[in-house]
Amino acid sequence: MTKKKPTILVVNDDGITAPGIRVLIEEMQLIGHVIVVAPDSPQSGMGHAITIGKPLRLDKIELYDGVEMYKCSGTPVDCVKLAVNKIFKGNKPDLCVSGINHGLNNSINVLYSGTMSAAVEGAIEHIPSIGFSLDDFSYHADFEHCRKFIQQIAKQVLENGLPTNTLLNVNFPKTKELKGIKICRQAGAHWVEEFDERVDPHNRDYYWMTGKFELQDKGEDTDCYALEHNYVSVVPVQFDMTAHHAIPELNTWTFDR
Amino acid sequence: MTKKKPTILVVNDDGITAPGIRVLIEEMQLIGHVIVVAPDSPQSGMGHAITIGKPLRLDKIELYDGVEMYKCSGTPVDCVKLAVNKIFKGNKPDLCVSGINHGLNNSINVLYSGTMSAAVEGAIEHIPSIGFSLDDFSYHADFEHCRKFIQQIAKQVLENGLPTNTLLNVNFPKTKELKGIKICRQAGAHWVEEFDERVDPHNRDYYWMTGKFELQDKGEDTDCYALEHNYVSVVPVQFDMTAHHAIPELNTWTFDR
Numbered sequence: 001m002t003k004k005k006p007t008i009l010v011v012n013d014d015g016i017t018a019p020g021i022r023v024l025i026e027e028m029q030l031i032g033h034v035i036v037v038a039p040d041s042p043q044s045g046m047g048h049a050i051t052i053g054k055p056l057r058l059d060k061i062e063l064y065d066g067v068e069m070y071k072c073s074g075t076p077v078d079c080v081k082l083a084v085n086k087i088f089k090g091n092k093p094d095l096c097v098s099g100i101n102h103g104l105n106n107s108i109n110v111l112y113s114g115t116m117s118a119a120v121e122g123a124i125e126h127i128p129s130i131g132f133s134l135d136d137f138s139y140h141a142d143f144e145h146c147r148k149f150i151q152q153i154a155k156q157v158l159e160n161g162l163p164t165n166t167l168l169n170v171n172f173p174k175t176k177e178l179k180g181i182k183i184c185r186q187a188g189a190h191w192v193e194e195f196d197e198r199v200d201p202h203n204r205d206y207y208w209m210t211g212k213f214e215l216q217d218k219g220e221d222t223d224c225y226a227l228e229h230n231y232v233s234v235v236p237v238q239f240d241m242t243a244h245h246a247i248p249e250l251n252t253w254t255f256d257r
Numbered sequence: 258m259t260k261k262k263p264t265i266l267v268v269n270d271d272g273i274t275a276p277g278i279r280v281l282i283e284e285m286q287l288i289g290h291v292i293v294v295a296p297d298s299p300q301s302g303m304g305h306a307i308t309i310g311k312p313l314r315l316d317k318i319e320l321y322d323g324v325e326m327y328k329c330s331g332t333p334v335d336c337v338k339l340a341v342n343k344i345f346k347g348n349k350p351d352l353c354v355s356g357i358n359h360g361l362n363n364s365i366n367v368l369y370s371g372t373m374s375a376a377v378e379g380a381i382e383h384i385p386s387i388g389f390s391l392d393d394f395s396y397h398a399d400f401e402h403c404r405k406f407i408q409q410i411a412k413q414v415l416e417n418g419l420p421t422n423t424l425l426n427v428n429f430p431k432t433k434e435l436k437g438i439k440i441c442r443q444a445g446a447h448w449v450e451e452f453d454e455r456v457d458p459h460n461r462d463y464y465w466m467t468g469k470f471e472l473q474d475k476g477e478d479t480d481c482y483a484l485e486h487n488y489v490s491v492v493p494v495q496f497d498m499t500a501h502h503a504i505p506e507l508n509t510w511t512f513d514r
Contacts, residue, residue: 047305047334048368055455055463077304077369081450081466108381110498111305112334117368124365124447152512160510163503165445183507185499188422190381193338198312206312209338236503241367242442246420246493250440253417255409 006032006094006158009083009122013043013076013101013114016061016069020100023143024132025067027150028097031158035093037083039114040071044103046114048121049075058082076118084125095158096122099132100150102141106133106171106223106233107187107215116169120239123167128157130167135174135227145176149232153181162236169235173227182231187222189215263289263351263415266340266379270300270333270358270371273318273326277357280400281389282324284407285354288415292350294340296371297328301360303371305378306332315339333375341382352415353379356389357407359398363390363428363480363490364444364472373426377496380424385414387424392431392484402433406489410438419493426492430484439488444479446472 008028012021016038028034040057057073070087072079076098084092101115110116115131122129132150134141153170162168169186172178191211198206215224223233265285269278273295285291297314314330327344329336333355341349358372367373372388379386389407391398410427419425426443429435448468455463472481480490 042310045307045309047303047307047374049304049306049332050302050369051466052302053299055465056452057461057463059462075306078466082452082464085450085452086454086464108496111374111377111381111496112307117304120368124368149512156510156512163500163506166500166503181512183504185501185504186497188497193342195313195339195342197343204314205316206314207339207343208312209308209335234507236500236507237498238500238503239365239368239498240443240445241494241496241498243420243423243493243495244442246423246495247440247442249420250491250493253413255406255413255438 008032008034009093009096010034010036011076011079011096011098011118012038013046013118015039015042016071018102019139019141020102020143023147024097024100025064027147031154034067035087036067036069037072037079037087039076039079040073043076043114045112046075047112048077048117051075051078056082058086076114077121080118080121092125092127095154096127096129097132097154100143100146101133103137104133104135104171105131105169106227107189110169110186110237119167120237123165124239128162130154130157130170132170134172145178146172149181165240166236166238169237171223171227171233173230175230177230178232179230181234182226184223184226184233184235185221186235187215187219187224188217189213189224265289265291266350266353267291267293268333268336268353268355268375269295270303270375272296272299273320273328275359276396276398277359277400281354281357282321284404288411291324292344293324293326294329294336294344296333296336297330300333300371302369303332304369305334305374308332308335313339315343333371334378337375337378349382349384352411353384353386354389354411357400357403358390360394361390361392361428362388362426363484364446367426367443367494376424377494380422381496385419387411387414387427389427391429402435403429406438422497423493423495426494428480428484428490430487432487434487435489436487438491439483441480441483441490441492442478443492444472444476444481445474446470446481
C-alpha cells in the first residue's frame with residue numbers, strides 16, 4: 001500500500017520572491033505536494049494583521065517549475081485564510097510551513113512577525129503549523145545549514161502531530177556549527193525603540209523607527225539562550241493568550257455595582 | 258498631602274475621531290492627566306503590526322478642549338511606541354487604556370485586534386494596560402452603560418497594579434441590563450471566512466473577506482459565556498505565547514543530528 005503524499009501549504013512574510021521561501025519550497029517538495037500562497041510584497045512586522053477595509057487579490061503565477069504558486073495582495077494571515085478557503089476549499093493541508101524568514105523571530109518577536117502569525121493562523125485552522133526563521137536579515141542569507149533540520153522537524157510533525165492548539169516557532173543561528181535542536185520557552189525581552197527624526201522637503205517632521213532588542217531574561221531554557229549557544233531553538237506556541245495564573249488574584253478584586 | 262494625578266495614555270484602533278475613544282478620554286480625565294496618541298485613520302484588524310518599511314508621522318492636533326492629543330500615521334502598536342519614546346520620553350504613563358473599540362474583541366479576536374495589540378504593547382513596556390471593547394460596530398454605538406465599569410476597572414488597576422506581564426481585555430455586551438463583571442478565560446473559537454469573489458472593470462478577480470465567528474468552547478468560564486449572559490467580561494492576557502505544557506511532550510521527540 002502506498003501512502004498518499006501529504007499536502008503542504010507554504011507561506012511567508014518576506015514576499016513570494018524571497019530566497020528564504022524558495023529553500024522552504026525545495027525542502028517541502030522532498031516530503032509532499034506543495035502549494036505556495038505568499039504576499040506579493042514584503043510584509044515584515046505585519047503581525048496578525050488582516051485586511052478588512054479593502055479587497056484582496058489572489059493570482060496564480062509561474063515562478064518555479066512544477067510548483068503551484070499564488071501571490072496575494074494581503075498580509076501573511078490573509079494568505080492562510082485565502083489558501084484554506086479558495087484553494088484547498090475545505091480539504092485542509094496536512095502541514096502549514098511559514099518562512100524561512102530573513103531574520104530571527106525568537107522571543108517577543110513572535111508577536112510582531114508576519115511569518116509567525118501566518119503559522120499561528122494555520123494552527124487556529126487546526127492545521128499542524130511551523131514557522132522557520134534564520135538569524136540573517138540579508139537577501140543573500142545562506143540557508144543551507146537549515147535544510148536538514150527543516151526536514152527532520154517537518155517529518156516529526158507529520159508523523160506525531162502537535163499537541164492540541166499549539167504550533168512550533170523554529171529559529172536558526174547564523175553559524176554553520178550547529179549543536180542540535182533545543183526545545184525552549186520564549187525568552188522575556190522587549191525592543192527599545194529609537195525614532196530617527198527628520199524633516200521632509202515640505203518642512204514637516206517624520207520619524208523612522210529603529211530599535212534595539214533588549215533581553216531581560218537570564219533563563220537557560222529560553223530560545224535566546226539556545227540560539228546564543230548555537231542550537232536550533234524550537235518553541236511550542238499557543239494562541240490562548242489568557243494569563244490563567246492571574247485569574248485567582250483578579251477574583252479577589254471588588255467592584256461596586 | 259495631595260497625591261499626584263496619574264498620567265494616562267489613551268490609544269485606539271478605530272482612529273482618533275471615533276466616538277469610542279472620546280468616551281474613554283472623558284472617563285480618564287476624571288481620574289488623571291490624559292495624553293492621547295491614536296491613528297489618523299481606522300486600523301481595525303491590524304493586530305500587532307508595526308511600521309518598518311516607511312516613515313511615521315506624529316502630529317499634535319486640537320480636537321477636544323484641554324486634551325493633549327496626537328494623531329499618528331502608523332498602527333495602534335506604533336502609537337504606543339511613539340508615545341512612550343517621543344512624548345512621555347522615558348517617564349512612562351501610570352496607565353495605558355485602549356478603545357473603546359466599536360465591536361467585540363473577545364476570544365480569538367484578541368489576536369486580530371489593533372485595540373488589544375496596543376494594550377499588549379503597553380504591557381510589554383511594563384505599563385499597566387487595559388483594552389476596552391463594546392459589542393456594537395456602529396459609529397453611533399451607545400457607550401453610556403460602559404462608563405461606570407471603565408471607572409471601576411481603571412481605578413482598581415491604578416490601585417492594585419496587575420500581575421507581572423499581564424494586561425486586561427474588557428468587553429461589554431450591547432445590553433444596558435448589565436449583571437456585573439466576570440473574570441474569564443479566552444473562549445476557544447475561530448472565524449470561518451467567506452470570500453465574496455467579484456470582477457473589476459478591467460476583468461480581474463478580487464475578493465472581499467467576510468466571516469462568521471464560530472464558538473467551539475462550551476465552557477462557562479469563558480468571555481463568550483459571560484457576554485452572552487449580560488456580564489462585562491474581563492480576561493487577564495499575557496504575551497508569553499509559549500505552550501509551556503507542551504514542552505515535556507516535545508522533549509520526547511528524537512531528531513537525528
